Amino acid sequence: MEPAAADWGPELAAGADPELAATMGFSGFGKKARTFDLEALFAQTRRTAAERSRKVLEAREREEEEKEFKGQCDDSAASGSNVVSAGSAVTSRDTDSNESEASSDEDLIGPPAPSQTAIQGPAVCSDDDEDELIGPPLPPGYKNSDDEEDDDDDVQEEDNNPVKKIPDSHEITLQHGTKTVSALGLDPSGARLVTGGYDYDVKFWDFAGMDASLQAFRSLQPCECHQIKSLQYSSTGDVILVVSGNSQAKVLDRDGFPVMECVKGDQYIVDMANTKGHTAMLNTGCWHPKIKEEFLTCSNDGTVRTWDVNNEKKHKGVFKPRSVQGKRVIPTTCTYSRDGKLIAAGCQDGSIQIWDRNLNVHTKFHCRQAHASGTETSCLTFSYDGIALASRGGDDTLKTWDIRQFKKPLHSVDGLPTFFPMADCCFSPDDKILVTGTSVKKGGGNGKLIFFERETFQKVYEIDVTDASVVRCLWHPKLNQIMVGTGNGLAKVYYDPIKSQRGAKLCVVKTKRKARQAETLTQDYIITPHALPMFREPRQRSTRKQLEKDRLDPVKSHKPEPPVAGPGRGGRVGTHGGTLSSYIVKNIALDKTDDSNPREAILRHAKEAEENPYWVAPAYSKTQPKTVFAEVEQEEDETDNKPEWKKRKI
Known part of the structure; x- marks a missing residue:
């Protein structure tokens, strides 16, 4: 049946072939294209633009009024006049702004922008007290000139005195364990802290998820029984590099x-x-600052190797430090420059050697006598501007170097004892302060965190951390908080409520969660949907009511009997280990009687079995023959009378 003409729609008239339509039986090829009212769209766009421009003009006018009003108050206070005309603040405008507003008004469509509102009433500035203004309240955001001068003085004082920028007014203590905290790592956002120590543990701390109890949310031993030497988040914060005492780094x-x-x-x-790969113990490792898949490790096998996370079968590149004689030397620390183009390593012969990342044969910079030979340079770190290099030596020194003139240090300070091969140093976020820690012997005082000014290398500040060595220190640039790892298993976080951001400030304000009481009387509710009504258990409406019922039940609330002390009584086994098997072992298996002749041990019960048969003999009492046991022959004294085959062969 052909469709009616009314069902064909306007497509046939819009250009469809009538013959084709009649042949195939439909009116067109698909729906009609959607049409848009362009004039309405343009009008809506113009209205939106006009509204936006009107808001911008109003905000600009308010700012000009505030500036002019503030200037007139200052002028009247200086000249001694008490009344400031508000009309002048309204009428004084620049001619350029009037022209621009006039031109913009011509383009605007819709109602004109509202006229500039005049400030009602005069504002009176008193000569006696310039801070008190009689009249309408000051506009929002207005600051007195004296207040601005005070703020400028404070900022200038902070710039001149870098100690003001050290966030140490508050601190929190994270209990990692009882042994040395030898590794610290913070992700780039500052949300999570990871700590590692000599107790082989790696603990994860989440500042946003912790409360005031300051408990780690995860603890693991990724490298089994190897001390953790270095932990670092990648540049994106999604993976962590773990360097331990074995020869294989983990991610x-x-x-x-x-x-x-x-x-x-x-x-x-x-x-x-x-x-x-490496064939000896690792010393340290770090991530590339730009390439998130690449990291660097150094080992006692005398090599510094780069790796790719996506290829765990082989290293990416090898750098071999050499001594003055060209022999192999062990690198004790390594790092990337801030731009990732240079690789620096501190060696056991006291040298610092720097390579171009793409050229691993010859060094680009080196200093053979940077620190005392035979000591372990524990840390190398570049400044944020990429020019200075700070080195923490095992010879109790801290030095800064200019990589453009690498023959002698810029500054050096000694008398900073260190006992750990991973004691480090770091720069402040503004590059003006250099921080390091000191080590102390047990009972020899407190470990300190010492701050040096980078330009003059004068000690400007120090913090008594704890009665143990300060091993690790980390100053996060985003949080503006200082993390410290100590020799007695503590990880301390120093912060300032005003200068610092997030981090430790998030968890100290949260109250401790109450420990939920163990509900020992609760039983699992078993659902049996097809059980008969007489066997079906009532559905539990409330756990509290069920607990109250169980408490009244003498069977469920029965106090368990204490363990039996001494020998057993009342059918209960004594405490010989708590189990029946241990009781049997103690009383039977460890029996001291030594039956050397098993035949005699069996025949010892023959008379009793014959007189009082109990197990097998009663069933065969009528037919059982008389038992005859072979008699043991007495050994003859003269062995010569025995046949040859009976003689014992020796």
Whole structure:
């Protein structure tokens, strides 16, 4: 049946072929294209633009009124006049602004912008007290000139005195464990802190999720029984590099699950460049500041290697530090420059060697006698401007270097004892202060965090941390908080409520969660949908009511009997270990009677079995023959009378 003409719609008249339509039986190929009212769209756009421009003009006029009003108050106070005309503040405008407003009014469509509101009533400035204004309240955001001068003085004083920028007014203490906290790591956003120590543990701390109890939300041992030496988040904060006392570095994700593990090299190959990985204990490691997949490690096998997270089968590049004689030397620390183009390593011979990241044969800069030979340079760190390099030596010194003139240090200070191969130093976020920690022997005083001014290298401040060595220090630029790892298992966070952001400020304001009481009387509710009504348990409406019922039940609320002390009584086994098997072992298996002749041990019960049979003999009492046991022959004294085959062969 052909469709009616009314059903074909206007498509046929819009250009469809009538013959084709008649042949195929439909009116067109699809729906009609949607049409738009362009004039209405343009009008709506013009109205939106006019509204937006009107708001901008109103905001600009308010700002001009505030500025002019403030200037007139200052002028009248200086000249001694008490009355300030508000009309002048309204009528004084620049001719350029009038012309621009007039031109903009011509383009605007719709009602004109409201005229500038005049400030009602005169504002009177008193000569006796310039801070008190008689009249209408001051506009929002207005500051007295004296207040602005005070603020400027404070800012200038902070710039001149860098100690004002140190956030140490408050502190919190995180209990990592009882042994040395040898590694600290903060993600770039400052939301999570990770700590590692000599107790092989790595603990995760979430500032936003912690309360005032300051408990870690996860603890694990990623490297089994190896001390943690270095922890660092990548530039994106999604993975963590873990360097421990073994030869294989690991990469974990934010929650502590393994992502990759570096391969171990062949320790029987002499040339370390031909092995796929490290063959000796690692010392430290760090991430590339720009490339999120690349990281760096150094080891006691005398190499510094770069790695790619996506390729765990082989290293990416090898750098081999050399001594003056060209022999292999062990790197104790390594780091990237801030732009990632340079790789620096501190070695056991006291030298600092720097390579271009893409050229691993010859060093680009080096200083052979940076620190005392035979000591472990524990830290190298670049300043934020990329020019200065700070080194913390095992010879109890702290030095700064200019990599453009790398022959001698810019500044040096000694008398900073360190006992740990991972004691570090760091720059402040504004690059004006250099921070490091000191070590103390047990009972020898408090470990300190010492602040030096970068330009003059004068000690400007110090903090008594605790009665143990200060091993790690970290000054986060985003949080403006200082993290410290100590030798007695503490991780301290120093912050200032005004100068610092987030971090420790988030968790100290949260109250401790109450520990939920263990509900020992609750029982699992078993749902049996097809049970008969007489066997069906009533549905539990409230746990509290069920607890009250269970408390009244003498069976459920029965106090368990204490363990039996001494020998057992009343059918209960004594405390010989708490189990029946331990009781049997103590009383039967460890029996001191020594039956050397098993035949005699069995025949010892023969008379009793014959007189009082109990198990098998009563069933065969009528047919059982008389038992005859073989008699033991007495050994003859003369062995010569025995046959040859009976003689014992010796």
